[in-house]
Amino acid sequence: MSNPSSGPSGPAFGRIRALARHLGAVGRRITHWQKPAAVITAALSLIALPSGAAAQDIVLGQSVALSGPAAELGREMQLGAQMYFESINAAGGIRGRKIVLKTLDDGYEPSRAEANTRRLIDEDVHALFGYVGTPTSAASIPLATNAKVPFFGAFTGAELLRTPFNRYVFNVRASYFDETELIVKQLVAEGLTRIAVFHQNDAYGQAGLAGVEKALASRRMNVFAKATVERNSNDVSAAVERMLAAKPEAIVMVSTYGSCAEFIKQTKARGLLTRYANVSFVGTKALAKALGPIGSGVMISQVVPSPASEKYPWVMEYQRLIKAKGAELSYTSLEGFIAARIMVEALKRGGDTSREALIRAIESMRDANLGGFPVSFGPDDHGASKFVELTVLDRNGQVRY
Known part of the structure; x- marks a missing residue:
């Protein structure tokens, strides 16, 4: 029986594609290799690329509820991250490479999240990003761990993402x-x-x-x-x-x-x-x-500051981008935005070259600071923030502190 993680759509084959591209470049300098290397590279580059992604893109995989009773949480998390990635891409991306967020609907059901995760890993995503929910994350993390794919910034504070320590799981929010x-x-x-x-x-x-x-x-x-x-x-x-x-x-x-x-x-x-x-x-x-x-x-x-806050410059950047989308402010989309900012910082630190490089880049973010909002990772600490505050709703549905 074939192993799906090493088949023509798995992470191992992704590395073969990268090697083929390298051989293609070498082949252009060696006359008798030129044609076959070019053919191999072109053929392999068509295999297992997520829809809408080019071979040089940095693809992040996400499974969230886009349908069902929890759909607004998934849509908001996706929105906050997507609009920040779009702003980075508009400014030139990461050393010229665009960030692609590939989002699949799991309806907030573990079995669907597990299937989505298998698909995303088979498509050789750079990391799994911004999942929404404890049961869906619980079903997906063993797959990510087995494939050695970073699982970053899930919208859940469950202890199972924190204890025992997992080298491939990174938490942005408090528990x-x-x-x-x-x-x-x-x-x-x-x-x-x-x-x-x-x-x-x-x-x-x-x-x-x-x-x-x-x-x-x-x-x-x-x-x-x-x-x-x-x-x-x-x-x-x-x-x-x-x-x-x-x-x-x-x-x-x-x-x-x-x-x-x-x-x-x-x-x-x-x-x-x-x-x-x-x-x-x-x-x-x-x-x-x-x-x-x-x-x-x-x-x-x-677990994040108010989306209406004027205290943090990056929250005001979030407000500008949300307004441009014609969407409403929300804590959930702000959390997606924050997770995207931290991911981009890790990619800028050299985390765009491989999954292992991304892990090392995230772990290098000791005592980082997002414009007054402290975040910190380390080799033995994959929890970025302890920020928690209490709010209360008023009669107009507004949040009070």
């Missing part, structure tokens, strides 16, 4: 442990002790739940009540009944915007008086739109 620690700290400071968790019934929900349990345990407290919702479902009826019976003083929510909005609407309509707190993955813009005025007072932790 869910960091987020839930700050949320619990705030709730306890408000005098609340009956703290419950509403979470998605999958790896993402379990990651957030573990963070809340850890934060409460450090304060000699336990989760007061738990309720779940299935991935890609807004059927929260059982969870609503559970929380109405328990009557918690606060509920930490670890799900996506659709199910969280429906849970808040139904529990509020039935008179539950509680404090709602969400982790960043919820999708702030989408949640605010879904809730409208009843979202007033809902807390959301954030």
Whole structure:
């Protein structure tokens, strides 16, 4: 049986293509090699190139939800990264090479993300970039690790991307442990002790739940009540009944915007008086739109600065590019933008030549600074940022600090 990683569309064959191009250049200086080398090079260059990409492009592969209940998260993450890569390409690219972001739809389902990842690796992408979700990342990382492909900047704070240490996984955002620690700290400071968790019934929900349990345990407290919702479902009826019976003083929510909005609407309509707190993955813009005025007072932790901030020059650059796209500001697209900026910096440091060179370039970014926003990687530390802050929605769906 053939090995897909070494077939005519795999990484090994990508290296053969590069060698063939080199031989073609040599052949032009050696008369009797000229024709066959040119033929080989031309033929091989047509194999396994992602659609719309040229042989000299730097191709990054991305699997996100472009359809289904979590689609806005995928579209926003793609938008933020894509518009920054386009601005770099317009300025000449990386030493003349364009960055191509090849995005595939996984519908926020692990099996589809796994299939997409196999395809992207077979197409010899330079790195996997900006995946969205814990369950989809969990299904994809073993493939990336086995193929020695960098897995960079996923939109998830799950601990499974951090522990145990994986040489091929690079995290831009803070972890869910960091987020839930700050949320619990705030709730306890408000005098609340009956703290419950509403979470998605999958790896993402379990990651957030573990963070809340850890934060409460450090304060000699336990989760007061738990309720779940299935991935890609807004059927929260059982969870609503559970929380109405328990009557918690606060509920930490670890799900996506659709199910969280429906849970808040139904529990509020039935008179539950509680404090709602969400982790960043919820999708702030989408949640605010879904809730409208009843979202007033809902807390959301954030792992990037406000997209409306005027404190950072690079955020203002993001604002200019978003305006040119005719799109709205969002935390999710800003996170994609930040991940793209860091990736470009690594490519500029020589990470465009091979996957191993990219890994070394990222690890060289010790105490880097994106215009006042610190990021840092190292050979034994693949977490760029610890930034977390708390925000609250007002009656107009605006974010307050």
